[in-house]
Amino acid sequence: MNADYPVKRRPFLAALGVGLLSGLSGFAESMACKCRVTLKDAHKGTLEIDTQLMDSYGNLPADICQFYLDARAVFAANPNADFTDPAIIKAARTHGLALMGGPMLGNLTANEVSLWLRPTSTDSLTVHVAQAGGSAVRTYSVKSVTPGREQRVRLDGLSPNTAYTYAVSVKKRKVAEGGFTTAPTDNTKGIFRITFGSCAHKIGVHNANLFREILRREPQAMLLLGDIAVDDRENKINMHRADYQLRDVSKPWKTLAANVPLYASWDDHDYFNNDLNGIPRGFTAADRDAVRAVWHQNWNNPPTDKGRDGIYFNTRMGPVEVIMLDTRSCRDNACRNETGCYLGQQQMSWLKKTLKSSTAPFKVISSGTMWSDYVSKAKDSWGSWDPQAREEIFSLIEKERINGVLLISGDRHGARGFRISRPSGFAFHEFEAATLGGVPGPAGLVKNCPEQLFGYNGNGLVAFGEFTFDTTHTEPAVTFRLINESGGVMEEHSLQYSQLTLQS
Numbered sequence: 001m002n003a004d005y006p007v008k009r010r011p012f013l014a015a016l017g018v019g020l021l022s023g024l025s026g027f028a029e030s031m032a033c034k035c036r037v038t039l040k041d042a043h044k045g046t047l048e049i050d051t052q053l054m055d056s057y058g059n060l061p062a063d064i065c066q067f068y069l070d071a072r073a074v075f076a077a078n079p080n081a082d083f084t085d086p087a088i089i090k091a092a093r094t095h096g097l098a099l100m101g102g103p104m105l106g107n108l109t110a111n112e113v114s115l116w117l118r119p120t121s122t123d124s125l126t127v128h129v130a131q132a133g134g135s136a137v138r139t140y141s142v143k144s145v146t147p148g149r150e151q152r153v154r155l156d157g158l159s160p161n162t163a164y165t166y167a168v169s170v171k172k173r174k175v176a177e178g179g180f181t182t183a184p185t186d187n188t189k190g191i192f193r194i195t196f197g198s199c200a201h202k203i204g205v206h207n208a209n210l211f212r213e214i215l216r217r218e219p220q221a222m223l224l225l226g227d228i229a230v231d232d233r234e235n236k237i238n239m240h241r242a243d244y245q246l247r248d249v250s251k252p253w254k255t256l257a258a259n260v261p262l263y264a265s266w267d268d269h270d271y272f273n274n275d276l277n278g279i280p281r282g283f284t285a286a287d288r289d290a291v292r293a294v295w296h297q298n299w300n301n302p303p304t305d306k307g308r309d310g311i312y313f314n315t316r317m318g319p320v321e322v323i324m325l326d327t328r329s330c331r332d333n334a335c336r337n338e339t340g341c342y343l344g345q346q347q348m349s350w351l352k353k354t355l356k357s358s359t360a361p362f363k364v365i366s367s368g369t370m371w372s373d374y375v376s377k378a379k380d381s382w383g384s385w386d387p388q389a390r391e392e393i394f395s396l397i398e399k400e401r402i403n404g405v406l407l408i409s410g411d412r413h414g415a416r417g418f419r420i421s422r423p424s425g426f427a428f429h430e431f432e433a434a435t436l437g438g439v440p441g442p443a444g445l446v447k448n449c450p451e452q453l454f455g456y457n458g459n460g461l462v463a464f465g466e467f468t469f470d471t472t473h474t475e476p477a478v479t480f481r482l483i484n485e486s487g488g489v490m491e492e493h494s495l496q497y498s499q500l501t502l503q504s
Contacts, residue, residue: 036056036203037049037052037053037056037202037203038439039201039203039437039439039440042201042202042203042231043201043231043232043269045231045232045233045239045243047072047076050072050202050242050243050246051069053202053203053206053246054068054206054246054249054250056206060249060251063095063096063097064095064097064249065249066091066095067091067092067094067095067097067100067249068245068246068249070087070088070091070094070095071088071091071092071100071242071245072242072245072246074087074088074091075088075238075239075241075242075245076238076239076242078238079236079237079238080238081238081241082148082238082241083100083101083118083148083149083150083241083245084146084147084148084149085148088100088148089120089147089148092120092147093120093121097120098119098120098121098170098173098175099117099118099119099120099168099175099176100118100119100120100148100245100248101116101117101118101150101244101245101247101248101298102115102116102117102118102150102176102248102254102257102258103115103116103117103166103168103176103178103257103258104116104117104257104258104262104299104300105178105180105257105258105259105260105261105262105300106261106262106263106299106300106301106302107261107300107301107302107303107315108180108182108183108220108221108261108317109182109183109315109316109317110160110161110182110183110184110185110186110318111156111157111158111159111160111182112154112155112156112157112158112182113155113158113180113182113261114152114153114154114155114261114300115127115152115153115155115166115168115300116150116151116152116299116300117150117151117152117153117168117176118148118149118150118151118248119145119147119148119151119170120147120148121145121147121170122145122146122147123145123170123171124141124142124143124145124170125141125142125145125151125153125168125169125170126139126140126141126142126168126169126170126172127139127140127141127153127155127166127167127168127169128166128167128169129155129158129164129165129166130164130165130166131159131162131163131164132163132164132165132179137158137164138155138157138158140153140154140155150297150298152300158182159182160182160183160184160185160188161181161182161183161184161185161188161190161318162181162182163179163180163181164179164180164181164182165177165178165179166178166179166180176258177258178258178259179258179259180220180259180260180261181220183220183221183317183318184318184319185318186316186318186319186359186360188318188319188471189471189472190318190471190472191468191469191470191472192220192317192318192319192320192468192469192471193217193218193219193220193466193467193468193469194219194220194221194222194223194317194320194322194364194466194467195214195217195219195221195222195223195260195464195465195466195467196222196223196224196225196366196408196433196464196465196466196467197222197223197224197225197410197433197434197435197436197463197464197465198224198225198226198227198228198267198368198409198410198411198433198434198436199226199227199267199410199411199413199434199435199436199437199439199458200224200227200228200229200436200437201227201228201231201269201437201439202229202231202243202246202247203437203438203439204436204437204438204462205228205229205246205247205250205252205253206250206252206253207252207436207437207438207462207485208251208252209462209485209486210252210436210462210464210485211252211253211255211256212252213464213483213484213485213486213487214256214260214464215255215256215259215260216487217466217483219260219466220260220261220317220318221260221261221262221263221317221322222256222260222261222262222263223263223264223322223324223364223366223408224262224263224264224265225265225267225324225366225367225368225408225409225410225434226264226265226266226267226268226269226270226328226368226410226411227266227267227268227269227270227410227411227437228247228264228266228270228436229243229244229246229247229270229298230243230244230269230270231243231269231270232269232272232273232274233272234272234273234276234283234287235272235283235287235290235291237290237291237294240291240294241294241298244294244298261300262299262300263301263302263315263322263324264299264301264324265311265312265324265325265326265327265366265368266295266311266326266328266329266368267327267328267368267369267410267411268328268368268380268411270295271291271328271329272291275380276328277327277328277329277331277333277380278328278329278330278331278332278333279333280333281333288329291329292310292311292329295311296311301313301324302314302315308346308350309329309330309344309346309347310326310329310330310344310346310347311326311329312324312325312326312330312347312350312351314354314358316358316360318469319360319361319362319469319471319476320360320362320363320364320467320469321354321358321360321362321363321364322364322366323351323354323355323363323364323365323366324366325343325347325351325365325366325367325368326343326347326368327342327343327367327368327369328368330342330343330344330346330347331343331344331385332344336385336386337385337386337388338386338388339386339388339389339392340386340389341385341386341389342382342385342386342389342390343386343389348389348392351393352393352396355393355396355397355400355402356396356400356402358402360404361403361404361471361476361497362404362406362469362476362478362500363402363404363405363406364406364408364467365405365406365407365408366408366409367381367382367407367408367409367410368409368410368411369381369382369409369410369411369412370382370409370410370411370412370430370432371390371407371409371420371428371430372418372420372430372451373387374416374418374446374449374451374452375412375414375416375442375446376412376442379412380411381411394420394422394428397428397502398422398424398426398502401502402502403497403500403501403502404476404497404500404501405428405500406429406431406467406478406500407420407428407429407430407431408430408431408432408433408465409430409431409432409434410432410433410434411434412432412434412441412442413434413435413437413439413440413441413442413457413458414432414434414435414441414442414443414444414455414456414457414458414461415432415433415434415435415444415454415455415456415458415461415463415465415482415490415491416431416432416444416446416452416453416454416455416456417429417430417431417432417452417453417454417455417480417491417493418430418449418451418452418453419451419453420451421451424502426502426503429453429495429499429500431465431480432465433463433464433465433482434458435456435458435461435462435463435464436462436463436464437458437462438458438459438460438461438462438485439458439459440457440458440459441457441458441459442457443455443457444456444457444458453491453493454482454491454493456482456490461484462484462485463482463483463484463485463490464482464483465480465481465482465483466480466481466482466483467479467480468481475496475497475498476496476497477494477495477496477497478494478495478497478500479492479493479494479495480492480493480494480495481493
């Protein structure tokens with residue numbers, strides 16, 4: 001265990017703990033003798049490939065496998081099918097499933113967390129929450145339930161920075177369980193850890209090794225930057241739903257989502273298809289709106305203002321303001337290389353306002369594609385789309401002395417770190433961990449690039465990024481680590497707050 005881990009481990013991992021992690025470990029061992037599905041195959045999304053994905057990464061119970069196949073058949077046969085389709089509900093009940101999806105944690109604060117579930121009956125849901133290792137402290141009920149429709153249960157009235165376990169029951173029968181630790185209050189001094197990454201595609205969603213190691217690190221939240229569960233489904237909303245159902249029968253995924261609050265944005269493959277954005281040629285605004293809608297239904301991000309375009313949002317967790325951008329659906333293909341075409345004017349204005357009003361010492365800003373231009377000549381990213389808007393953002397941060405900014409990104413398979421030097425002498429730091437799926441990408445190291453901190457090609461490298469924020473000392477600090485699926489720390493880079501501070 002690393003020295004900077006909290007002295008007191010989260011008790012719920014010990015309580016669920018040995019069984020949960022050893023169960024995943026055994027499940028992971030069973031993966032070793034299974035053939036891997038390639039990314040090219042996963043993008044095809046045929047019944048054969050999706051079935052192989054389900055079968056290749058462990059031994060799911062036969063009833064769960066058959067439910068997925070039954071549900072997928074309904075989705076594939078009917079472009080308008082959704083999770084409430086009577087045939088899908090019947091299949092779930094036939095195979096004994098009380099939940100088609102979830103629980104998935106999200107929207108963590110000091111006093112609450114959101115629990116996402118997709119039930120299969122009209123029976124009321126009950127969630128019992130207890131302090132880890134203690135007695136029940138609260139009970140939450142949802143009495144009006146529509147089969148197949150996602151439910152979000154606010155588990156509120158909790159204490160800050162406290163470990164909890166929970167159990168979900170239907171008709172007094174426990175159907176799911178998990179645990180979490182609430183965020184610290186804004187001014188609490190201590191250690192706060194989040195993990196992040198992108199480009200799992202369908203492959204990484206089933207990787208028990210990966211999720212076991214994320215759980216071992218005990219993050220209080222995880223940021224997913226895109227290309228996670230849906231692969232190249234374009235405007236076929238029924239097949240978006242089928243891919244989400246494949247995600248939701250994955251045992252490793254369910255274990256992660258039930259025990260680590262997740263925050264998600266998208267990139268090209270889970271939006272429409274490779275390098276597509278905005279309203280692609282041959283598609284309509286209604287297609288874009290439908291993809292946005294199905295996204296919101298299947299993730300558990302913080303709620304956003306009505307009327308907002310895109311899926312961007314911000315949230316405060318202890319010392320960190322997380323700002324996750326939509327670098328896909330708000331682009332304007334008609335004005336490429338004109339200021340504002342990359343984020344759209346509404347999102348651009350929102351980002352500026354959010355940055356200026358944040359009081360968090362650290363601000364983590366995610367971009368589905370890379371912030372810097374070093375890799376692949378900024379292919380499909382800021383530098384080839386809207387360098388003026390990026391300059392506007394960077395200049396605002398410098399002018400307003402918005403300190404503690406960290407940039408994270410994805411898309412270009414592999415793991416890399418860069419300093420983005422500014423004429424003022426200041427430098428932003430960008431960390432990319434596009435390795436959740438272990439798939440090939442551009443060369444990890446950029447030739448003749450003294451600004452690069454590290455670089456790895458994604459071919460076979462399954463890894464995730466981690467930020468550990470330490471506010472226990474007079475000068476706060478953050479440490480980035482790149483951690484592989486075996487638990488090895490491949491990179492470690494610490495930044496004192498002064499290195500993220502603009503001089504007056």
